Amino acid sequence: MTEPSSETRRVVAVVVTFNRLTLLEGLLERLTGIDGLAEVLVVDNASTDGTGAWLASYDDPRVQARTLPENRGGAGGFHHGLAWAVERGADLAWLMDDDGLPDEDCLATLLRETDLDFWGPVVVDQDDPERLVFPIRLPGSTSVAHRVPDVERAARGGRLDGIVIPFNGVLVTRELVERIGLPREEFFIWGDDHEYRLRAEAAHARIATVPAARVRHPSVGELGTPMAFGRTTYNHSPSDLKHYCMARNNLVNLRTYRGWPHALAFVAKTLWFYTFTRPSPARIALSAQGMYAGLRGDFTGHGKYLR
Structure with a gap:
């Protein structure tokens, strides 16, 4: 046509x-x-x-x-x-x-x-x-x-x-x-x-x-925050809702389109960022919750963060 x-x-x-x-x-x-x-x-x-x-x-x-x-x-x-x-x-x-x-x-x-x-x-x-x-x-x-x-x-x-x-x-x-x-x-x-x-x-x-x-x-804050001695960046957001969805959805995307090595690299990157670059045990826990939900195919968990 x-x-x-x-x-x-x-x-x-x-x-x-x-x-x-x-x-x-x-x-x-x-x-x-x-x-x-x-x-x-x-x-x-x-x-x-x-x-x-x-x-x-x-x-x-x-x-x-x-x-x-x-x-x-x-x-x-x-x-x-x-x-x-x-x-x-x-x-x-x-x-x-x-x-x-x-x-x-x-x-x-x-x-x-x-x-x-x-x-x-x-x-x-x-x-x-x-x-x-x-x-x-x-x-x-x-x-x-x-x-x-x-x-x-x-x-x-x-x-x-x-x-x-x-x-x-x-x-x-x-x-x-x-x-x-x-x-x-x-x-x-x-x-x-x-x-x-x-x-x-x-x-x-x-x-x-x-x-x-x-x-x-409008500016959205800290997208592309430098980490790992400036070798890469991380999309940090102060919003728990946005971070939960990002952790869940990004892991699903990487696993689906790039394969497990890229998905696991994202997990490691998240751990590094919230351990060394912007230390936050709470964010590590939130990331784990979102990622686990994504692996299970559960796309309902973000509801608890809606206001």
Whole structure:
């Protein structure tokens, strides 16, 4: 089947939100002003801050909203939203959380790439636009880029092939969704986006980051914290919920897509980080709980950390 041309492809934005109404207001104001965007589908994760009522009164036919019966996390939100976009006839789904703000030319810059399946912008600190919020391990290297110029130098032909940071302003084709399915909703948060990229990679999808396209995002703290005398980094989060899900989901991802040696290396890395880099017996115990749950296929334990 012949794919639609770049001029005729139906692009639908999918936004997942939870209790961040002020950020959502700014994001929808930006999205509804972007040419080439057919619709905006908002998945509300059972917010309790008035988001549902505000969306119900939103006066723009291009914006559609659904409120889920319970908070299903980013994973559940994107699982639901991506299926919805396909049902609505999207050729391309543009996926994002409520706390990112794409530059006005972000979509147009991404759409210049016509030979990709899964691609996105760099995500930069809203207070320091040269700093990456999500550091990027450069392909074929052990180097991790923390600033935009490092990514630009590594890019070839205006893009960094083989790497994408989902789900922060990424485009995914309908054809790829039909090939690999939807995000794993049981992951709740943290690792669901990485798993989707790994699944796309396993399906030989064409993946890239386009450094000229930008999404601005609040700082998320200590992602990529140096450890082991600066030889590697660790994604530390002060949130017990995020850490539990990260430990569980990352171990599952590594075991599934990289094999046991990589999974065991992650266990050792976690023990090192919370023994030497940031000593915390409580975090070691929490990590063990999450990892054991992942090995058992139990994706319910994060519920005890929800507030």
